[in-house]
Amino acid sequence: MPTAKETSTDVLRGSGLRATPARRAVIEVLKATDNHMTVSEVIEALESVGSKFDQSTVYRVLSDLGGVGLVAESRISPGDTIFEWISQSNHHHLQCTSCGRTLPLDDQLVQEFIANVHERHGFHVNATHLVISGIEHDCSV
Amino acid sequence: MPTAKETSTDVLRGSGLRATPARRAVIEVLKATDNHMTVSEVIEALESVGSKFDQSTVYRVLSDLGGVGLVAESRISPGDTIFEWISQSNHHHLQCTSCGRTLPLDDQLVQEFIANVHERHGFHVNATHLVISGIEHDCSV
DNA sequence: ATTGATGCAAAGCTTTTGCAAAACA
DNA sequence: TGTTTTGCAAAAGCTTTGCATCAAT
Numbered sequence: 001m002p003t004a005k006e007t008s009t010d011v012l013r014g015s016g017l018r019a020t021p022a023r024r025a026v027i028e029v030l031k032a033t034d035n036h037m038t039v040s041e042v043i044e045a046l047e048s049v050g051s052k053f054d055q056s057t058v059y060r061v062l063s064d065l066g067g068v069g070l071v072a073e074s075r076i077s078p079g080d081t082i083f084e085w086i087s088q089s090n091h092h093h094l095q096c097t098s099c100g101r102t103l104p105l106d107d108q109l110v111q112e113f114i115a116n117v118h119e120r121h122g123f124h125v126n127a128t129h130l131v132i133s134g135i136e137h138d139c140s141v
Numbered sequence: 142m143p144t145a146k147e148t149s150t151d152v153l154r155g156s157g158l159r160a161t162p163a164r165r166a167v168i169e170v171l172k173a174t175d176n177h178m179t180v181s182e183v184i185e186a187l188e189s190v191g192s193k194f195d196q197s198t199v200y201r202v203l204s205d206l207g208g209v210g211l212v213a214e215s216r217i218s219p220g221d222t223i224f225e226w227i228s229q230s231n232h233h234h235l236q237c238t239s240c241g242r243t244l245p246l247d248d249q250l251v252q253e254f255i256a257n258v259h260e261r262h263g264f265h266v267n268a269t270h271l272v273i274s275g276i277e278h279d280c281s282v
Numbered sequence: 283a284t285t286g287a288t289g290c291a292a293a294g295c296t297t298t299t300g301c302a303a304a305a306c307a
Numbered sequence: 308t309g310t311t312t313t314g315c316a317a318a319a320g321c322t323t324t325g326c327a328t329c330a331a332t
Contacts, residue, residue, distance in 0.1 A: 054314050094264045113254040120247050122278035123235045134266035195289050
């Protein structure tokens, strides 16, 4: 588990990955974003910082980072795989299908739900990054 | 909400859709399957019953049925959109990321979770068809 | 008769892959 | 130096779309 003061290089080596510019840049971008990002958003963010990498490289980097558990990967709609940097605390989201906004979801509620599911079904929910769809109470869009 | 004795034609007309062979066939296939299906599985199932429709038609039919709330649509992995017939009772699933198996999830647990989320966040979770990832307790794959 | 659905073919997108050149350890 | 990663280009999937034809109401 990465700590706040680690450099991207440290984080990568700590996970057994080589520290390359592409991987460092992607990590910086993900860390700088509070929310999750699609692949194209990651690519745009990289370009806006002056970093240019081939899309296949970005895909491979995200896959590598996901493979060692540094980023969480979710799928909402086809062609919209989203990635998020995994920090110490779990991140869960509510996504409004009406306006598209993403809101934080109280981890405590999720933990209770997970505990119940485990007790009832013997199933360990992967809860590093849940994205749950619905509609905001006051959504007028 | 469709009842058990309605024909596909009734169901379609009740939802304001024209009753066409393609739509009736897709409904029959989805109804006959207890689990959710990918688009290619729907196409295969249609062919195994002797029905042949263009893939674009199947996509459009599924989209139409989803639009009027007759089927639920979820995305698990890219290029793997899944569809399921919506019956009276809600269907929720646990999907094991290790072996790929899909298990039923107790609706009661989901209802409690949804109630909590609504109370805490004022967010109405779309709970006709949840798919939650994780690992089975005894999964050895 | 009108409106909507289907088939066909082609395009659009996201994602993956092969391979030589370059970078890391 | 040996191994891994990157860029490039092309391919592979899944999904969507335009349009003429056909079917449903």
